[in-house]
Amino acid sequence: MEDPADDFASESFFDQNSLQQQIQQIDASADLNGADLNGTVTNVTLPPNPAVIEQLSRKWYSGCLERIAWSRHGHIASISEDGSTVYLECLRYDQGSGSWDLHERHSLTTLFEDATSLAWSATGGELAVVDVRGRVWIYHTALNAINRLTLARQGALDEGDGYLQPVGMTWLSQDRQERPRNIVLNATKGEARWQHGNARAKPLGPYWPRAIAIVHRNGLLTLCFQRRDGQYMKVSTQLSLRDGELYTHASFAPTLEGKMIVALHSFKKRISVHFLTIDWADVNQSLEGLPSLTVDPVSSNVSSQPTASASLPDSYDPDSWTLSHLKIVPTSDLEKAVQVYPTILVVSTGINRTVGITDAGFLVSGLIKRWAVKPVEVKLHPLFDALPSTGSAVVATKPMITLQEQSDKEEQVITTMHQVDGVHNLAVTTLENRTDVLSSEDLSPMSYAASEQETTCMSQSGFAFPYTQTILNPSFSPGACVRADIGADAKTQLVVMEYQLGQPQSQQPLDPHIDTAIAALNLTFARACWSNATIDDVLMCASRTVPPELIPVVISNIYRTMFRDGEFVHEKTQGSEVERMFHKQIMAKVFSYHASLAANCSHLPSMSPTEGRNSGWTLSGQWAWLVNNVRQTTTLLFMNLRDIQNVTIVVSQDFTEMLCANLRWGLSLIRFIFNSLLEVGDRETNPDIFDEKDRGRFGDTLGDGSQGLVALLLNCHASRIFLIAFVRAVRTYAKVTEPKSQHQLQVLQCIQQQTSNKGLSFAAIEAILEYRWSAAGDVEGDIAATAVRQLDMMATGIVHESYQSTIKNLLNKLINSPSGLRAKLLVDRLKLFVDHIDLDYIFLNQDILGRRSDSQATQVIYDVHRKRPITKGMAEPHGSGKLMVRKCVRCGSFSEDVVVPPREWPKQVAMVLTRCTCDGNWVLESWENVQK
Numbered sequence: 001m002e003d004p005a006d007d008f009a010s011e012s013f014f015d016q017n018s019l020q021q022q023i024q025q026i027d028a029s030a031d032l033n034g035a036d037l038n039g040t041v042t043n044v045t046l047p048p049n050p051a052v053i054e055q056l057s058r059k060w061y062s063g064c065l066e067r068i069a070w071s072r073h074g075h076i077a078s079i080s081e082d083g084s085t086v087y088l089e090c091l092r093y094d095q096g097s098g099s100w101d102l103h104e105r106h107s108l109t110t111l112f113e114d115a116t117s118l119a120w121s122a123t124g125g126e127l128a129v130v131d132v133r134g135r136v137w138i139y140h141t142a143l144n145a146i147n148r149l150t151l152a153r154q155g156a157l158d159e160g161d162g163y164l165q166p167v168g169m170t171w172l173s174q175d176r177q178e179r180p181r182n183i184v185l186n187a188t189k190g191e192a193r194w195q196h197g198n199a200r201a202k203p204l205g206p207y208w209p210r211a212i213a214i215v216h217r218n219g220l221l222t223l224c225f226q227r228r229d230g231q232y233m234k235v236s237t238q239l240s241l242r243d244g245e246l247y248t249h250a251s252f253a254p255t256l257e258g259k260m261i262v263a264l265h266s267f268k269k270r271i272s273v274h275f276l277t278i279d280w281a282d283v284n285q286s287l288e289g290l291p292s293l294t295v296d297p298v299s300s301n302v303s304s305q306p307t308a309s310a311s312l313p314d315s316y317d318p319d320s321w322t323l324s325h326l327k328i329v330p331t332s333d334l335e336k337a338v339q340v341y342p343t344i345l346v347v348s349t350g351i352n353r354t355v356g357i358t359d360a361g362f363l364v365s366g367l368i369k370r371w372a373v374k375p376v377e378v379k380l381h382p383l384f385d386a387l388p389s390t391g392s393a394v395v396a397t398k399p400m401i402t403l404q405e406q407s408d409k410e411e412q413v414i415t416t417m418h419q420v421d422g423v424h425n426l427a428v429t430t431l432e433n434r435t436d437v438l439s440s441e442d443l444s445p446m447s448y449a450a451s452e453q454e455t456t457c458m459s460q461s462g463f464a465f466p467y468t469q470t471i472l473n474p475s476f477s478p479g480a481c482v483r484a485d486i487g488a489d490a491k492t493q494l495v496v497m498e499y500q501l502g503q504p505q506s507q508q509p510l511d512p513h514i515d516t517a518i519a520a521l522n523l524t525f526a527r528a529c530w531s532n533a534t535i536d537d538v539l540m541c542a543s544r545t546v547p548p549e550l551i552p553v554v555i556s557n558i559y560r561t562m563f564r565d566g567e568f569v570h571e572k573t574q575g576s577e578v579e580r581m582f583h584k585q586i587m588a589k590v591f592s593y594h595a596s597l598a599a600n601c602s603h604l605p606s607m608s609p610t611e612g613r614n615s616g617w618t619l620s621g622q623w624a625w626l627v628n629n630v631r632q633t634t635t636l637l638f639m640n641l642r643d644i645q646n647v648t649i650v651v652s653q654d655f656t657e658m659l660c661a662n663l664r665w666g667l668s669l670i671r672f673i674f675n676s677l678l679e680v681g682d683r684e685t686n687p688d689i690f691d692e693k694d695r696g697r698f699g700d701t702l703g704d705g706s707q708g709l710v711a712l713l714l715n716c717h718a719s720r721i722f723l724i725a726f727v728r729a730v731r732t733y734a735k736v737t738e739p740k741s742q743h744q745l746q747v748l749q750c751i752q753q754q755t756s757n758k759g760l761s762f763a764a765i766e767a768i769l770e771y772r773w774s775a776a777g778d779v780e781g782d783i784a785a786t787a788v789r790q791l792d793m794m795a796t797g798i799v800h801e802s803y804q805s806t807i808k809n810l811l812n813k814l815i816n817s818p819s820g821l822r823a824k825l826l827v828d829r830l831k832l833f834v835d836h837i838d839l840d841y842i843f844l845n846q847d848i849l850g851r852r853s854d855s856q857a858t859q860v861i862y863d864v865h866r867k868r869p870i871t872k873g874m875a876e877p878h879g880s881g882k883l884m885v886r887k888c889v890r891c892g893s894f895s896e897d898v899v900v901p902p903r904e905w906p907k908q909v910a911m912v913l914t915r916c917t918c919d920g921n922w923v924l925e926s927w928e929n930v931q932k
């Protein structure tokens with residue numbers, strides 16, 4: 001192995017000797033024997049890791065060295081140690097071990113000479129990779145899987161040289177100006193529940209769908225943007241005012257006025273600030289048009305060096321401070337909020353040059369300096385007022401900008417600093433391998449601000465990263481609760497935030513600290529919902545920190561915080577909002593969060609033992625996952641109903657088949673419900689034919705209809721309303737009396753075949769889904785109390801006592817009564833009975849349902865979107881020809897659509913396929929491995 005301390009070669013940073021001469025070299029070979037060690041080392045106890053020092057010392061020369069980066073969607077991209085390869089990884093849940101971990105690495109096929117930094121765009125759709133010579137590669141995320149990217153711009157075509165080494169880069173804002181975003185500011189404890197404080201945020205800065213700005217060593221700014229024809233183009237402008245000046249760091253921030261602030265730090269330790277305006281008019285006018293870049297320098301500049309130091313009082317020397325990080329904290333984007341000025345933030349390392357680099361006292365302390373970028377009103381001399389008016393010829397004056405120094409903050413030696421996505425927090429790591437979260441407003445540590453009534457982030461409410469031996473190149477997950485780093489063994493290592501308050505003593509009443517910690521976790525989840533970020537990191541953190549007994553509390557807390565009570569009561573209640581739930585964009589993530597959290601809580605009821613199966617999910621998890629599937633099936637049907645109103649639309653046979661398969665699946669689920677109901681009745685009338693230990697009790701765990709999946713589906717108003725939405729969609733198709741196309745004809749035949757041919761009528765389906773059966777279990781006239789019961793059922797999978805007779809009532813009063821559904825021939829018992837419904841088909845996923853403990857037969861692998869068995873994999877585009885399938889990283893379901901979007905599918909429907917029904921990401925896996 002190489003000695004990391006010797007590995008630091010400045011040649012890899014600069015090709016030119018002239019450049020090197022300008023760099024103040026750190027004397028790594030200072031004479032250890034000559035230094036007075038005892039006199040200078042006071043506050044450092046642990047000897048720092050040489051590898052950590054080496055990583056920090058690299059940051060003294062360049063502000064563009066992010067070797068690992070986490071996208072909003074959950075891609076983890078990293079540069080290999082030798083700078084030749086970029087790897088892609090992601091989190092995935094392993095059903096076997098019941099834990100979250102990294103999915104295996106995928107290497108991009110591009111070979112780099114010396115890649116130095118990478119950056120994801122804000123939406124997570126693009127990745128930029130730069131090398132030491134300033135060349136730029138751009139990748140777009142693939143639609144088919146999270147572990148694939150497509151090369152959109154080939155960097156090898158760029159000339160590149162040492163002067164063009166990037167010292168800072170940023171993607172332009174991708175938020176269109178007309179669309180404010182929803183921001184969840186905090187969670188506060190009200191009388192009965194936690195509430196989220198929401199605000200709207202204005203998009204800042206220059207906008208372009210795909211463009212990246214890079215500042216090079218020589219002060220040149222390059223804008224690399226995508227034109228309408230898909231091609232990436234470059235334009236450049238010189239930011240530097242002085243010829244030949246070279247820079248170490250550049251940082252960017254968008255502004256309310258749509259400009260970009262660029263801060264530069266030179267080797268001469270000066271910080272200069274520029275306002276960049278990008279005019280896209282020519283690009284919008286013609287394909288060949290280029291954006292015009294206008295640079296307005298701020299006339300004043302400042303020194304990055306501190307003027308005095310408390311930690312180095314005797315031997316104070318300005319040159320003992322070296323800048324490692326330059327950031328701009330942007331102005332607040334919140335509407336109606338007090339505007340704060342953008343603030344330039346500088347992190348420096350205090351170096352004691354009387355000892356050598358390997359000595360523990362070499363790096364003494366850290367310092368954060370700040371300057372507000374502030375317009376000043378230029379007041380004219382009072383005498384000017386007395387002058388006669390010059391008429392209408394008023395000269396438009398530009399506001400003068402100054403850099404106003406703020407108070408410094410002394411710190412431990414800071415090795416890395418990252419802005420946390422979506423909140424005004426900074427995550428910093430220190431030489432002692434600690435991770436702190438600081439408020440970017442006043443740099444105060446968030447962890448000291450704990451309150452039982454309010455939380456703004458997880459670290460504020462007791463979550464902290466555990467101590468790790470080294471932190472080299474950390475990157476934080478979108479929710480900032482998981483840290484990824486490239487370890488000394490060149491592998492990616494994950495560290496998850498832990499909750500330090502110990503195990504709960506009792507659940508009732510909940511310890512206020514634990515209550516707040518749960519609120520903080522759910523706040524992070526809610527932010528992911530609104531910013532369309534992955535929730536895998538939140539799930540990973542929850543699975544490691546929340547004891548299983550508390551999972552139902554976490555689940556009901558999220559529903560109670562993000563929804564109103566009226567959304568959990570039946571549709572005929574005055575003030576009910578349950579029908580709105582179907583239209584909410586966030587539902588997929590909410591059900592997915594619920595399902596994944598509850599999946600393996602061993603103390604919650606599960607139906608797998610009654611089925612002779614092992615290790616299936618709990619009923620609560622299965623319920624949430626199934627409702628999510630009903631949601632997606634119904635969404636597909638409604639999309640198509642809207643599309644076929646346009647008679648000119650030609651629907652491909654492949655698409656019609658997929659749609660019919662979804663209809664068949666949904667109607668099979670309803671038949672499964674009917675069969676379970678009827679069997680409850682049969683057990684009562686003919687107990688002799690049922691063995692005590694018989695299997696195949698479906699979702700009816702106790703055999704009397706009181707508990708189990710079917711009782712949950714019918715008693716929870718949320719699932720009932722989703723089933724009603726599905727039936728409404730099917731009915732709308734069925735109303736067509738004269739099909740106008742082959743597509744409509746096939747769909748009608750499918751519905752016919754699945755209903756009347758199987759002994760079911762729409763009237764019967766609608767009758768069992770009617771509100772009044774389950775409403776009997778509600779607390780009459782009390783919306784809040786009913787919501788509590790409903791949420792308890794959903795979160796635990798245990799049917800509340802008051803609802804336990806619903807199925808018997810349905811049977812006796814609706815189905816089997818003298819004037820009931822059977823008597824009216826709306827249900828055909830024999831046809832329903834004869835047609836066996838395979839549970840594996842209802843669940844489409846053996847991990848969720850549980851695997852049969854008594855059979856070694858080859859398992860059927862279902863496609864969760866197409867709802868049919870996968871017979872063989874498919875070769876991926878531009879791949880090795882190997883047969884592949886897609887697997888969901890969250891629920892483990894499969895999809896055969898390796899080529900996305902499928903040809904001739906409506907675009908909107910095809911986009912639905914880019915995620916699993918549970919909202920989880922897909923990874924491509926070889927069909928061969930999956931079949932094992």
Ligand SMILES: [Zn+2]
Nearest residue numbers: 888891916918
């Ligand atoms: Zn899934």
